[in-house]
Amino acid sequence: MSSTTYIVPFIKAVASVFKDMLGIVVTRGEPVDEGEGFESQGFAVIVGFTGGWRGRFFLDMPPATAIKVAGILTGEEYDSATHEEVLLCGAEIGNVVCGNAITAVNDAYPGLGIRLTPPSVFVGEGFSMFNVRLSSYSVMMQTDAGPLKINVAVEEGKR
Amino acid sequence: MDVKYINPFIQGLLDVVSMLGMTSMTRTGLAKKAYLQTENEVNIIIGLTGEVKGNIVFSMPEATAKNIASAMMAGVPVEKLDLIPKSALCELANMIAGNSASKLEGLGLRFNVTPPTLITGKNLLALISQVETLVINFTGDQGPLEMNVALEM
Numbered sequence: 410m411s412s413t414t415y416i417v418p419f420i421k422a423v424a425s426v427f428k429d430m431l432g433i434v435v436t437r438g439e440p441v442d443e444g445e446g447f448e449s450q451g452f453a454v455i456v457g458f459t460g461g462w463r464g465r466f467f468l469d470m471p472p473a474t475a476i477k478v479a480g481i482l483t484g485e486e487y488d489s490a491t492h493e494e495v496l497l498c499g500a501e502i503g504n505v506v507c508g509n510a511i512t513a514v515n516d517a518y519p520g521l522g523i524r525l526t527p528p529s530v531f532v533g534e535g536f537s538m539f540n541v542r543l544s545s546y547s548v549m550m551q552t553d554a555g556p557l558k559i560n561v562a563v564e565e566g567k568r
Numbered sequence: 569m570d571v572k573y574i575n576p577f578i579q580g581l582l583d584v585v586s587m588l589g590m591t592s593m594t595r596t597g598l599a600k601k602a603y604l605q606t607e608n609e610v611n612i613i614i615g616l617t618g619e620v621k622g623n624i625v626f627s628m629p630e631a632t633a634k635n636i637a638s639a640m641m642a643g644v645p646v647e648k649l650d651l652i653p654k655s656a657l658c659e660l661a662n663m664i665a666g667n668s669a670s671k672l673e674g675l676g677l678r679f680n681v682t683p684p685t686l687i688t689g690k691n692l693l694a695l696i697s698q699v700e701t702l703v704i705n706f707t708g709d710q711g712p713l714e715m716n717v718a719l720e721m
Contacts, residue, residue: 446686449689455613455685456615457613457614457615457617457623457682457683457685458615458617458682459615459617459618459680459681459682460617460680463682463683464682464683465615465682465683465685491693493602493603493695496603496693496695497695497698500695500698524617524618524680525617526615526616526617526621526622526623526682527615527621527622527623527697527698527699527718527720528697528698529613529623529625529694529695529696529697530694530695531611531687531689531692531693531694532692532693532694533689533690533691533692533693534689534690534691535689535690536687536688536689536690536692537687537688537689538685538686538687539654539658539685539686539687539688540683540684540685540686541654541655541658541659541683541684541686542655542683543683562683562685564683
């Protein structure tokens with residue numbers, strides 16, 4: 410299975426979840442091999458997975474985009490991405506995207522049995538993520554609410 | 569969360585650091601937070617799935633991270649947190665998770681761990697999981713270190 414294969418189910422899931430849950434249309438870019446780590450745009454939702462695939466999914470965006478996304482979900486306006494509801498909305502979107510992606514993968518490859526961790530959200534300035542021994546691919550997508558980067562880092566040597 | 573499930577994580581950390589020669593490490597505190605807000609620049613997240621589900625974040629200042637990485641590499645001084653010290657720190661998180669997992673198996677709980685991810689940055693706010701976070705403080709010759717445990721079980 411080539412490394413870019415891991416990211417495809419997540420690209421599909423982001424596009425459909427953003428459209429169905431948020432009414433946001435996503436245009437996709439090309440996958441890029443980022444090696445062992447990448448710098449966040451300021452707001453990162455992180456979901457881990459175990460089983461047939463072991464690794465981590467990142468949904469990364471500038472804080473302004475996170476605020477807009479949360480605003481669409483709750484109908485409220487927020488002045489900071491550190492507001493608890495913005496964090497929770499980010500976590501929920503990450504959860505739903507991963508749930509969709511992994512359900513599709515588990516259905517397509519019975520026996521893989523991939524399971525998800527609960528989502529985490531990190532907010533800050535100038536933070537970066539490093540994954541040891543995982544190969545990592547990013548796709549930068551554009552939306553009306555701002556740019557979205559998704560990154561999938563999976564342990565090599567697994568199916 | 570029952571305290572009997574927390575002790576394996578505390579003991580897992582102490583056993584592993586002691587095995588690596590960091591024998592001065594002790595637990596200094598325990599508190600609950602709705603989310604992790606940290607001034608610590610180095611954070612390593614490991615996820616758990618299975619009968620125990622959640623995330624653990626090891627959080628420490630950069631100075632502690634360098635000292636721990638150095639201790640793991642036979643005392644070779646670490647000037648900068650580049651690839652090799654970062655890999656060592658991730659390996660530490662992996663070892664602690666593995667050690668804690670085998671202790672929890674003794675209590676009849678099985679779970680799988682994700683690979684670790686190391687997050688470096690200043691003034692991070694993190695929602696580790698959607699349940700509250702238990703913050704366990706440790707300190708030793710290498711400096712202070714926190715283990716933040718957010719588990720659904």
